[in-house]
Amino acid sequence: MDAGVPNHATAAARQVDCPSSLCMAFAETLALDGGDALPSFQIAYQVYGTLNADKSNAILVCHALTGDQHVANEHPVTGKAGWWSLMVGPGRPIDTDRYFVICANVLGGCMGSTGPASSNPANGEPYALDLPVITVRDMVRAQARLVDELGIEKLFAVVGGSMGGMQVLQWAVSYPERVFAAIPIATAPRHTSQNIGFNEVGRQAVMADPDWCGGKYLTLGKRPAKGLAVARMAAHITYLSESALHHKFGRHLQDREALTFGFDADFQIESYLRHQGMTFVERFDANSYLYLTRAMDYFDLAKDYRGRLADAFRGATSRFCVISFSSDWLFPTAENRSIVHSLNASGANVSFVEVETDRGHDAFLLDEPELFRTVSGFLRGAARVRGLAE
Amino acid sequence: MDAGVPNHATAAARQVDCPSSLCMAFAETLALDGGDALPSFQIAYQVYGTLNADKSNAILVCHALTGDQHVANEHPVTGKAGWWSLMVGPGRPIDTDRYFVICANVLGGCMGSTGPASSNPANGEPYALDLPVITVRDMVRAQARLVDELGIEKLFAVVGGSMGGMQVLQWAVSYPERVFAAIPIATAPRHTSQNIGFNEVGRQAVMADPDWCGGKYLTLGKRPAKGLAVARMAAHITYLSESALHHKFGRHLQDREALTFGFDADFQIESYLRHQGMTFVERFDANSYLYLTRAMDYFDLAKDYRGRLADAFRGATSRFCVISFSSDWLFPTAENRSIVHSLNASGANVSFVEVETDRGHDAFLLDEPELFRTVSGFLRGAARVRGLAE
Numbered sequence: 030m031d032a033g034v035p036n037h038a039t040a041a042a043r044q045v046d047c048p049s050s051l052c053m054a055f056a057e058t059l060a061l062d063g064g065d066a067l068p069s070f071q072i073a074y075q076v077y078g079t080l081n082a083d084k085s086n087a088i089l090v091c092h093a094l095t096g097d098q099h100v101a102n103e104h105p106v107t108g109k110a111g112w113w114s115l116m117v118g119p120g121r122p123i124d125t126d127r128y129f130v131i132c133a134n135v136l137g138g139c140m141g142s143t144g145p146a147s148s149n150p151a152n153g154e155p156y157a158l159d160l161p162v163i164t165v166r167d168m169v170r171a172q173a174r175l176v177d178e179l180g181i182e183k184l185f186a187v188v189g190g191s192m193g194g195m196q197v198l199q200w201a202v203s204y205p206e207r208v209f210a211a212i213p214i215a216t217a218p219r220h221t222s223q224n225i226g227f228n229e230v231g232r233q234a235v236m237a238d239p240d241w242c243g244g245k246y247l248t249l250g251k252r253p254a255k256g257l258a259v260a261r262m263a264a265h266i267t268y269l270s271e272s273a274l275h276h277k278f279g280r281h282l283q284d285r286e287a288l289t290f291g292f293d294a295d296f297q298i299e300s301y302l303r304h305q306g307m308t309f310v311e312r313f314d315a316n317s318y319l320y321l322t323r324a325m326d327y328f329d330l331a332k333d334y335r336g337r338l339a340d341a342f343r344g345a346t347s348r349f350c351v352i353s354f355s356s357d358w359l360f361p362t363a364e365n366r367s368i369v370h371s372l373n374a375s376g377a378n379v380s381f382v383e384v385e386t387d388r389g390h391d392a393f394l395l396d397e398p399e400l401f402r403t404v405s406g407f408l409r410g411a412a413r414v415r416g417l418a419e
Numbered sequence: 420m421d422a423g424v425p426n427h428a429t430a431a432a433r434q435v436d437c438p439s440s441l442c443m444a445f446a447e448t449l450a451l452d453g454g455d456a457l458p459s460f461q462i463a464y465q466v467y468g469t470l471n472a473d474k475s476n477a478i479l480v481c482h483a484l485t486g487d488q489h490v491a492n493e494h495p496v497t498g499k500a501g502w503w504s505l506m507v508g509p510g511r512p513i514d515t516d517r518y519f520v521i522c523a524n525v526l527g528g529c530m531g532s533t534g535p536a537s538s539n540p541a542n543g544e545p546y547a548l549d550l551p552v553i554t555v556r557d558m559v560r561a562q563a564r565l566v567d568e569l570g571i572e573k574l575f576a577v578v579g580g581s582m583g584g585m586q587v588l589q590w591a592v593s594y595p596e597r598v599f600a601a602i603p604i605a606t607a608p609r610h611t612s613q614n615i616g617f618n619e620v621g622r623q624a625v626m627a628d629p630d631w632c633g634g635k636y637l638t639l640g641k642r643p644a645k646g647l648a649v650a651r652m653a654a655h656i657t658y659l660s661e662s663a664l665h666h667k668f669g670r671h672l673q674d675r676e677a678l679t680f681g682f683d684a685d686f687q688i689e690s691y692l693r694h695q696g697m698t699f700v701e702r703f704d705a706n707s708y709l710y711l712t713r714a715m716d717y718f719d720l721a722k723d724y725r726g727r728l729a730d731a732f733r734g735a736t737s738r739f740c741v742i743s744f745s746s747d748w749l750f751p752t753a754e755n756r757s758i759v760h761s762l763n764a765s766g767a768n769v770s771f772v773e774v775e776t777d778r779g780h781d782a783f784l785l786d787e788p789e790l791f792r793t794v795s796g797f798l799r800g801a802a803r804v805r806g807l808a809e
Contacts, residue, residue: 221661222665225686236682263620290452
């Protein structure tokens with residue numbers, strides 16, 4: 030275990046060995062929204078920076094559908110920089126010289142936290158579809174247990190984009206007293222019909238692959254790589270914008286001077302998407318893709334409040350900074366604004382920024398100066414109110 | 420052969436028996452844009468109404484990607500009404516009491532015209548991927564031969580939406596003297612990067628299905644139904660709009676009162692998309708899907724004019740009515756407007772209508788009164804100029 034990691038492990042939880050990550054194993058049941066419970070579970074995570082003496086400087090970063098805990102370090106599988114290394118690090122907007130940053134692989138994921146590829150204690154085989162369906166609230170419940178074990182009562186901030194933003198909102202509703210500041214980015218209070226549709230296409234692509242084997246591919250030594258690649262290709266288009274694709278690829282041909290009059294990747298956009306599909310399957314588990322897309326589809330924050338989102342936020346005491354991107358058509362500004370309206374109606378402290386960009390949904394992961402200025406400015410202000418030293 | 424069908428069959432062409440359609444077989448080569456040629460070919464088509472004495476009242480309707488020649492009669496496979504029976508028929512905007520309407524299955528299609536499922540004269544097997552890649556211009560070239568054989572020198576109008584609109588534009592550029600009026604609807608002068616991307620996802624979904632067998636599934640007695648269904652599901656979302664999906668489906672559950680916490684079709688949108696995928700594979704050939712999406716990707720009207728679309732239209736003498744739909748994000752108004760700008764720059768006679776609707780790209784197939792008013796009004800005006808009797 031890293032020397033710098035706080036350890037308040039109780040009898041029910043202990044640090045365990047996990048490849049390339051910290052990992053907390055919980056020898057306790059986790060009740061799930063679906064009515065089932067996990068008999069035990071484990072959460073893989075990374076930390077950056079130093080927790081201060083009164084444990085008031087912790088920021089939880091929540092990752093999106095295909096992200097993981099490697100937010101600001103080299104990825105152990107791909108060798109690439111952490112997925113948000115522009116946002117998190119020394120001197121970055123989420124400044125690890127000032128804040129103690131935690132990022133945990135979500136429940137249902139495939140980078141060390143309990144998910145469909147994990148061993149089912151009942152039979153020692155991978156869970157596959159025997160893992161109960163996980164919700165965003167289940168993910169947050171597990172994260173809260175991790176935060177407990179790290180000895181942190183109240184997080185200074187919870188931050189995340191897309192499915193990560195759903196977790197941020199859920200934290201603010203489930204544990205209002207434990208979240209000082211919340212930054213939901215490019216997200217929505219519930220998944221729209223169109224987005225459920227795109228997720229369903231991805232799931233059907235995976236399930237149509239005969240190597241999926243009804244989910245039991247790991248036991249049978251197979252992998253539904255083609256189906257998962259198609260799912261990723263379809264999803265990837267939705268993360269961009271027509272304008273970004275036009276500027277980046279247009280109708281440019283790939284390594285050729287003329288059309289080949291065949292079905293090879295003539296156009297750069299085709300080659301790019303095929304590459305996205307092929308590299309994705311090397312780092313991601315197909316069943317996790319099913320579980321995490323399902324969690325997004327099921328997300329509907331107002332559902333337990335007779336559809337009144339403002340009522341969901343009624344007890345929210347956090348300060349909010351909601352951020353959207355002008356060209357994001359997957360989680361458009363209107364969805365993010367509906368969060369702001371409900372927060373306003375509930376009397377919460379909320380600011381809202383729509384970042385002008387043509388890069389679509391993916392903008393939250395990219396070099397967007399206005400995004401960085403907004404996050405760092407909001408955190409600086411919140412830190413003053415919280416009494417954190419400059 | 421129907422008594423009402425004009426027949427000027429030459430030695431090179433003759434009417435042949437074709438299930439549920441008229442069909443013209445051409446015993447002549449058809450040169451293709453890719454450099455190859457078909458040694459012979461056949462075009463399945465339907466006609467409605469009566470050709471007048473001076474053959475000046477013929478309207479060619481061009482179908483979209485998954486359409487066919489059954490524009491205004493019951494479909495022989497599905498038993499459903501023709502795909503544009505709201506637009507074409509007695510008293511309809513394209514009034515078969517006044518006009519002689521022709522609709523031909525495109526080259527590369529799967530409803531009787533020569534396509535990848537047709538027999539390859541070289542070996543008697545289905546062509547599969549041995550069919551040369553077809554372009555929109557190739558489709559139009561074949562249609563022009565059909566129009567020749569019907570004894571029609573000049574079409575009163577050419578009308579179509581989406582890929583049908585591409586054919587309309589190509590007609591006006593390839594055969595300006597043969598098109599009196601042109602109505603391109605919900606289309607574009609070239610396929611965008613995003614649209615190529617969506618088509619590529621569909622092709623990869625088909626090709627990922629092991630029952631595709633490198634294209635030779637017909638010979639092997641198989642069908643890549645799962646892959647084609649996934650392709651259709653992904654495409655179908657793009658034909659609608661977020662708003663239409665929200666109003667039609669929202670987050671409503673399908674025949675159940677609560678989430679099942681599983682991977683069944685909990686939501687109506689999932690059930691709807693699965694149904695779209697399953698019914699599509701019963702009527703459509705997977706290789707045709709590859710060929711026709713490729714034809715759309717390759718479409719780029721300005722390419723032979725150093726990218727200057729106005730130059731492509733330089734010789735166009737037709738009257739144009741360009742129509743777009745406000746919520747169409749696949750062929751957005753901006754794409755249609757670029758056609759109008761180029762037509763204006765080339766000095767053509769052009770009108771333009773953006774129909775306000777929330778139904779997305781599919782609106783061109785639906786009950787849209789403003790669309791119908793626009794088409795019937797434009798045709799009535801054109802008929803007066805053309806000297807057709809009221």
